[in-house]
Amino acid sequence: xxxxxxxxxxxxxxxxxxxxxxxxxxxxRRISQVFxxxxxxxxxxxxxxxVKGNLASSLTFDIxxxxxxxxxxxxxxxxxxxxxxAIIGALIVGVAYALIxxxxxxxxxxxxxxxxxxxxxxxxxxxxxxGWQPKRNTRYWVLGMVLAVSALTGSIAWELVNPISMLHRGxxxxxxxxxTFVLAVFVFDLVVSRRGWCGHLCPVGAFYGLLxxxxxxRVSATKRAECDDCMDCFAVCPxxxxxxxxxxxxxxxxxxxxxxxxxxxGRCIDVCAPxxxxxxxRFDETPAPARAERxxxxxxxxxxxxx
Amino acid sequence: xxxxxxxxxxVNRRRFLQDAARVAGACAVGGMALTKLATDARALPAQALxxxxxxxxxxxxxxxxxxxxxxxxxxxxxxxxxxxxxxGAATGTPFFTARDVPCEMCEDIPCVVACPTGALDHDLxxxxxxxxxxxxxxxEEKCLNALGLRCDVCYRVCPVIDKAITLELSHNQRSGAHxxxxxVVHSDHCTGCGKCEKSCVLPGExxxxxxxIRVATADAADHYxxxxxxxxxxxxxxxxLPDRLPxxxxxxxxxxxxxLPEGMPDPSMEGGFAPSYGLPGIGGAGQ
Ligand code: SF4
Ligand code: SF4
Ligand code: SF4
Ligand code: SF4
Numbered sequence: 001x002x003x004x005x006x007x008x009x010x011x012x013x014x015x016x017x018x019x020x021x022x023x024x025x026x027x028x029r030r031i032s033q034v035f036x037x038x039x040x041x042x043x044x045x046x047x048x049x050x051v052k053g054n055l056a057s058s059l060t061f062d063i064x065x066x067x068x069x070x071x072x073x074x075x076x077x078x079x080x081x082x083x084x085x086a087i088i089g090a091l092i093v094g095v096a097y098a099l100i101x102x103x104x105x106x107x108x109x110x111x112x113x114x115x116x117x118x119x120x121x122x123x124x125x126x127x128x129x130x131g132w133q134p135k136r137n138t139r140y141w142v143l144g145m146v147l148a149v150s151a152l153t154g155s156i157a158w159e160l161v162n163p164i165s166m167l168h169r170g171x172x173x174x175x176x177x178x179x180t181f182v183l184a185v186f187v188f189d190l191v192v193s194r195r196g197w198c199g200h201l202c203p204v205g206a207f208y209g210l211l212x213x214x215x216x217x218r219v220s221a222t223k224r225a226e227c228d229d230c231m232d233c234f235a236v237c238p239x240x241x242x243x244x245x246x247x248x249x250x251x252x253x254x255x256x257x258x259x260x261x262x263x264x265x266g267r268c269i270d271v272c273a274p275x276x277x278x279x280x281x282r283f284d285e286t287p288a289p290a291r292a293e294r295x296x297x298x299x300x301x302x303x304x305x306x307x
Numbered sequence: 308x309x310x311x312x313x314x315x316x317x318v319n320r321r322r323f324l325q326d327a328a329r330v331a332g333a334c335a336v337g338g339m340a341l342t343k344l345a346t347d348a349r350a351l352p353a354q355a356l357x358x359x360x361x362x363x364x365x366x367x368x369x370x371x372x373x374x375x376x377x378x379x380x381x382x383x384x385x386x387x388x389x390x391x392x393x394x395g396a397a398t399g400t401p402f403f404t405a406r407d408v409p410c411e412m413c414e415d416i417p418c419v420v421a422c423p424t425g426a427l428d429h430d431l432x433x434x435x436x437x438x439x440x441x442x443x444x445x446x447e448e449k450c451l452n453a454l455g456l457r458c459d460v461c462y463r464v465c466p467v468i469d470k471a472i473t474l475e476l477s478h479n480q481r482s483g484a485h486x487x488x489x490x491v492v493h494s495d496h497c498t499g500c501g502k503c504e505k506s507c508v509l510p511g512e513x514x515x516x517x518x519x520i521r522v523a524t525a526d527a528a529d530h531y532x533x534x535x536x537x538x539x540x541x542x543x544x545x546x547x548l549p550d551r552l553p554x555x556x557x558x559x560x561x562x563x564x565x566x567l568p569e570g571m572p573d574p575s576m577e578g579g580f581a582p583s584y585g586l587p588g589i590g591g592a593g594q
Contacts, residue, residue: 043379057374057423065423071372075424078369080362083425086372138330145334146341153345155368159399160344165373169388169399173375176390178398 009235012273025266032108040172054169055109056159057089065089070207074150074157094211100264102212106198106205107238107265111168115182116198119189120238132193136241136261139206146203163197164204195238209260217264218282220256221247225289226274233268233277243268247276248290255288256280352395353522355402356439356499358386359410360419360431364521370426373399380421383411405501405517410439412466412500435467440499441523442472442492442515450514455479455487461503461515462490470496472503490515494524 007015013022040058042048051060057067067089072082097105106113149157159165163185166178185197198205221227224247233247234240242259249255269277280286351357351364358377361367378386378401385408389396396402401418403410412434419427431437442461444450451458452474465472474488490503492515499517507513 049379052379053374053376056372057376059376059421059423067372067374067423072424075369075372080366080370080424080426082370083423083429085423086425089423135326135330138333141330141334142337145338149338149341149345153342154365155345155348156372157341157345159373160341160348160397165399166391169373169375170390173378173388173399174390176394176398177392178390180391 007230009232010271012230013232013271016273017275022270025270029108029265029267030114033111033114036109037111037168037171040168044172054165054172055111056165056169057086064092066093069094069211070204071156071159073207074147074159077147077151078154078156079151097208097211097215099215100212100217101215101262102208102210102260103205103263104212104217105208107263110164110204111171112164112182112185112202113198115167115186116189116195119186120195123190123194128191128194130194131191132196134193134196134200136200136239138200139203139209142201143203143206143210158203162204199238213260214282215260216281216283218256218258218280218284219262219264219266219268219277220254220280220284220286220288221276222255222278222280222284222286222288223274223276224249224255225291227272227276227291228274230273232271232273236267236271238263238265251290253290256282256284258282348397350395351397351402351519353518354404354406354516355389355394355396356405356410356501356517356519358401358403358418358427359412359416359434359437359439359498360422360427360429361439362426362428364519367400367426368397370424371400372424372426373401374423375399375401376421376423377401377418377427380417382413382417384408385410386418403501405440405504406513407505409501409505410498411502412437412498435496435498437498437500438520440501440517440519441494442497442499442501442503442517443523444490444492444514445516445518446512446514449509450490451508452488452490453514455482455485457488458508459488459490460506460508464502464506466500466502467496467498471498 010022039051040054042050043052051058053059055068056071057065059065065085065088067086069090072086072090075082146158161181163181166181170176170178170182189196189198193200221243227247233243237243239259239261242257242262245253245259246255246257264279266279269275269279345368348368349364357364357367358381362370373388375388378388385403386401387394387403388399388401391398394402414434416431416434416437419429419431422429444453447453452462459474462468462472462474470493472490472492475491477487477489479485479487499520501517503515504513504517507515
């Protein structure tokens with residue numbers, strides 16, 4: 001036991017499951033992020049115009065409109081009723097994320113995610129302290145503030161500072177000094193607050209989280225009985241508080257991670273050597289007994305503190 | 308929901324309220340900063356023109372989601388999305404600089420068609436109706452035509468030639484012997500495409516510039532009536548004044564030059580009205 005827990009995070013999974021199984025969702029996620037940026041860059045860089053526009057709104061193969069519902073919502077609060085194209089685009093995007101998990105946007109699409117992931121990786125490497133940790137629900141306050149300012153000023157407020165569009169639009173249409181916003185997020189996550197931006201403040205993540213509150217696709221700790229308390233899943237999860245209720249629940253509690261903060265990144269599935277976690281639906285009722293003996297009761301307070 | 312259970316003891320409730328107050332305070336400060344940014348973002352520089360059909364600036368910032376689809380569908384690469392710190396327009400919004408690349412006034416207006424939100428108004432179907440700005444001959448001291456030469460370039464390139472720009476002939480006071488063909492822009496036809504500004508032959512800045520409508524136009528003086536404009540009546544309703552022809556039943560028989568019908572008493576005598584002065588060149592009343 002103590003021998004396995006002393007291994008670096010994820011090492012045990014590599015030893016037991018092989019390299020691919022221990023990294024597959026991380027790799028798929030990076031591929032997806034590169035894809036969603038690359039597909040937009042094909043036009044300006046290679047002259048292949050499959051997709052035009054940016055994450056705010058795009059047109060694929062000259063037929064499929066996609067629009068960011070959060071941007072459109074701000075515009076509507078600012079009292080502009082958009083044309084049908086934008087509404088249809090926002091509905092398609094909205095319904096898709098409502099089904100697969102709102103924060104799938106965060107872990108699989110958003111271009112800021114690799115930035116904050118890098119900041120977190122460096123943060124760990126350098127052994128920095130956690131730093132300022134605002135409450136998890138701060139992002140909902142920020143979201144409310146953004147919507148209020150949009151309504152009050154009659155403009156799409158978050159787009160004035162949104163590091164996501166600064167980076168995405170910047171790469172596709174020209175950056176100017178927009179990189180300063182991206183750098184600010186990186187530095188904030190590195191030295192001020194561990195996982196501070198995506199985990200506590202970003203109103204876009206908050207919006208998509210709310211959007212995906214009832215999503216079908218979920219991660220479940222189905223085989224939680226086999227958990228050996230290595231804590232690796234807590235170490236890699238960007239929203240670690242979501243794991244505890246599912247993993248540490250009693251027999252009667254669902255093993256499904258139902259918190260809308262979960263980004264469906266699947267990294268917990270990767271790093272878990274006994275393969276406790278798996279992707280499933282929220283309706284999955286496979287019986288999932290709790291761990292027979294709570295082997296590491298001493299550890300629990302630590303886990304919840306980390307959350 | 309879980310916080311509701313935790314709030315049962317007074318200490319926890321106080322802590323919860325403190326936390327909430329702290330976050331609310333921070334958000335209020337952030338919100339004020341964001342409001343300031345939103346207000347500043349309205350200050351569109353005079354040289355940055357919006358695409359055809361763009362809603363008025365305050366409304367445009369509520370409507371445009373900065374997707375750049377208008378930019379992509381402009382066949383002349385006229386439009387750009389503003390870059391932070393380099394262009395004055397709100398970051399990410401589409402604009403063009405007439406002196407760099409003017410709008411070619413495409414008949415099918417692809418930029419407007421591409422706009423998913425209607426920030427570029429889809430009701431604009433005839434490009435001649437667009438008002439991206441208004442050309443103004445801003446430097447008459449340098450304009451070659453204004454100096455009495457024949458340059459005429461802005462006039463020639465204008466897609467709405469002879470309506471949006473005309474050349475107005477006047478006497479050249481300086482030489483005393485020549486004419487000046489002054490380029491004059493007419494707001495009822497100028498679309499603000501910027502072709503004139505682009506092609507002005509002066510090095511550097513152009514003598515004719517497209518300015519935003521709000522800068523280039525004044526409000527009409529409603530309290531002055533332009534009597535020479537047919538559609539501008541001097542009084543609100545048409546008043547039918549009596550025709551004052553000399554003759555029986557009228558009261559102007561003594562008007563100079565009026566004539567006296569037979570049988571009528573001469574009003575200048577026997578108590579009738581007669582002016583006591585002589586009108587110059589007429590030689591007395593009645594005659
Ligand atoms: S929290 Fe915000 S910045 Fe982070 S991944 Fe999600 S949308 Fe992107
Ligand atoms: S009318 Fe044509 S040239 Fe002018 S901005 Fe639109 S697409 Fe470009
Ligand atoms: S297409 Fe419309 S919403 Fe998109 S950038 Fe242009 S004006 Fe804005
Ligand atoms: S901007 Fe110049 S070229 Fe364009 S319509 Fe007006 S006067 Fe003509």
